[in-house]
Amino acid sequence: MxxxxxxxxxxxxxxxxxxxxxxxxxxxxxxxxxxxxxxxxxxxxxxxxxxxxxxxxxxxxxxxxxxxxxxxxxxxxxxxxxxxxxxxxxxxxxxxxxxxxxxxxxxxxxxxxxxxxxxxxxxxxxxxxxxxxxxxxxxxxxxxxxxxxxxxxxxxxxxxxxxxxxxxxxxxxxxxxxxxxxxxxxxxxxxxxxxxxxxxxxxxxxxxxxxxxxxxxxxxxxxxxxxxxxxxxxxxFIGNMNFFRGTVRRNGSAMAAVETEGLGTIPIPVEQITKPDGAPVQVALRPEKFALSATRPDGTLAVEGRLRTAAYLGERSHFYVSIEGKAEPVAVSTPNISRGLDRADSQSGQALWLSWSPDAIVILDTD
Ligand SMILES: Nc1ncnc2c1ncn2[C@@H]1O[C@H](COP(=O)(O)OP(=O)(O)OP(=O)(O)O)[C@@H](O)[C@H]1O
Ligand SMILES: [Mg+2]
Missing domain, CATH: 3.40.50.300 (P-loop containing nucleotide triphosphate hydrolases)
Structure with missing residues (x-):
């Protein structure tokens, strides 16, 4: 306006x-x-x-x-x-x-x-x-x-x-x-x-x-x-958010990347990054933007983790998953589209894969 x-x-x-x-x-x-x-x-x-x-x-x-x-x-x-x-x-x-x-x-x-x-x-x-x-x-x-x-x-x-x-x-x-x-x-x-x-x-x-x-x-x-x-x-302040420390990597091509603590290297279109090569940034990803699977999903960004805790909330379930390279566990929230009883009794320590779509990512300045 x-x-x-x-x-x-x-x-x-x-x-x-x-x-x-x-x-x-x-x-x-x-x-x-x-x-x-x-x-x-x-x-x-x-x-x-x-x-x-x-x-x-x-x-x-x-x-x-x-x-x-x-x-x-x-x-x-x-x-x-x-x-x-x-x-x-x-x-x-x-x-x-x-x-x-x-x-x-x-x-x-x-x-x-x-x-x-x-x-x-x-x-x-x-x-x-x-x-x-x-x-x-x-x-x-x-x-x-x-x-x-x-x-x-x-x-x-x-x-x-x-x-x-x-x-x-x-x-x-x-x-x-x-x-x-x-x-x-x-x-x-x-x-x-x-x-x-x-x-x-x-x-x-x-x-x-x-x-x-x-x-x-x-x-x-x-x-x-x-x-x-x-x-x-x-x-x-608005909703829940996971934060990952990251560093901008540019090599002059149309795709830049952010090297993150925990999520590996994420390709990002150059126009979405204003920071120069080597600049510290934060990568933010909401809990519901992650998908969970027992095996590595094909053709998408994914990282392996271990389940710490799970909570069944009726319409959705919440999971805290430890991943390598990040001290705090990642919060994941998934809708219980099927009955999800298998999820409700997920075992602590169980290995699983976290995946996400690159467009779910928000890049923030470090503060
Ligand atoms: N008449 C006043 N004299 C001195 N300080 C005041 C006065 N009115 C408000 N303040 C202070 O100004 C700040 C903002 O107050 P305000 O009432 O606008 O907050 P608020 O966002 O409406 O909070 P809440 O959600 O609790 O209603 C507070 O720190 C408050 O103590
Ligand atoms: Mg008020």
């Missing part, structure tokens, strides 16, 4: 709390109608960035533009944004209808129009017929949907969501994730969504910014982040 078609543009923004830098020179462009997530560990600055978008917190330096307008002089209630918080901030003493209509009370709308808008919202969040229920007679998921409806009824151009599903149990959370995504598509509002749950970010987002220590490490689509992480930090 280019800055010119960005709906939200965060330009070199930093935030200090006293001498502590909570946000460190962040620049991000978010498109209109995008479901954009901020993902990172606790304390990395997600809420702080969201609060600066909402105007609850000022920027120490840099500028935020929304819909082309600089926001530094614009107070929260004049920004085209609304925020939904982690704990469902709805009023327990008001019924569902009054909770949803709460933000409309300052607008002088005819009663009939207001009721009509509330009905539309109830329909959208699949709670038609619940209008006169008391908020404390609702489940957690239903309350969170009311909180969403209350924000959406004001038709903000941007909805800021700070871990809105954090308080829900796993099953309800997964159901609400699907509903939230469908709802966002339906209303077409830009969502900026905060989570520390990588699976949630992958499921919901068009794009994700991975944050750490107040900085943005990488911005990409879910598949882009998972398949082509740019650094070891991003690669290990």
């Amino acid at each position: 280019t800055t010119s078609d960005a709906f939200i543009s965060i330009r070199s923004v930093s935030k200090f709390f006293g001498g502590f830098r909570a946000i460190d020179d962040v620049s991000l462009d978010i498109g209109q109608g995008e479901f954009f997530s901020l993902l990172g560990a606790s304390g990395c600055g997600k809420t702080t960035l969201l609060r600066m978008l909402a105007g609850f917190e000022s920027t120490s330096s840099g500028e935020i533009f929304i819909d082309g307008q600089p926001m530094s002089e614009v107070p929260p209630h004049r920004r085209p944004v609304n925020m939904v918080f982690q704990s469902y901030a709805i009023f327990p003493h008001l019924n569902v209808q009054d909770n949803i209509a709460y933000g409309l009370r300052k607008q002088k709308l005819p009663v009939a129009r207001r009721l009509e808008m509330v009905e539309e919202m109830l329909d959208l969040i699949k709670l038609s017929g619940y209008g006169s229920r008391k908020a404390n007679e609702l489940s957690g998921g239903q309350r969170q949907r009311i909180a969403l409806a209350r924000a959406l009824i004001l038709r903000p151009k941007v909805l800021l969501l700070d871990e809105p599903l954090g308080a829900l149990d796993k099953q309800l959370r997964e159901q609400m994730q699907l509903e939230l995504r469908a709802l966002q598509r339906q209303v077409g509002i830009t969502f900026v969504f905060v989570t520390h749950d990588q699976e949630e970010a992958l499921t919901l987002s068009d794009r994700i910014a991975v944050m750490s220590g107040g900085r943005v490490l990488q911005v990409d689509t879910p598949a882009g982040l998972y398949e082509m992480p740019k650094t070891r930090e991003v690669a290990s």
